[in-house]
Amino acid sequence: LGGFRSSYFMYFEDADLCARLLERRESLWLVPKSVVYHRGGGAGGGIWSPFGAFHYARNRVWFARAHGWPFFSALSTIAVHLGWSLRQQVICRREIPWRSVVRGVLRGVSTSLES
Numbered sequence: 001l002g003g004f005r006s007s008y009f010m011y012f013e014d015a016d017l018c019a020r021l022l023e024r025r026e027s028l029w030l031v032p033k034s035v036v037y038h039r040g041g042g043a044g045g046g047i048w049s050p051f052g053a054f055h056y057a058r059n060r061v062w063f064a065r066a067h068g069w070p071f072f073s074a075l076s077t078i079a080v081h082l083g084w085s086l087r088q089q090v091i092c093r094r095e096i097p098w099r100s101v102v103r104g105v106l107r108g109v110s111t112s113l114e115s
Contacts, residue, residue, distance in 0.1 A: 057102075
């Protein structure tokens with residue numbers, strides 16, 4: 001499999017790796033007592049920063065295109081992502097960097113995921 005795809009950079013790289021394993025009918029194990037320590041973190045400013053929002057939105061579209069029905073998955077993913085962001089703004093009162101979210105979605109639709 002070659003490990004994580006560097007194109008994802010952050011967000012969805014783990015989901016992509018799992019999806020590729022399942023597509024090859026490889027085993028995927030859940031180990032409930034395992035502990036994972038995340039070194040670093042916060043490099044992108046979090047999902048609600050303009051940088052994080054862009055990469056999360058773009059990679060979500062890439063993931064849908066790579067592992068689902070390309071057109072339908074991308075459209076439904078865009079709708080779900082924009083709805084989720086709107087919910088965060090209205091209900092959770094989060095400041096959403098909408099320009100970055102829309103840029104990420106458009107970049108995800110207009111470019112291809114590279115390995």
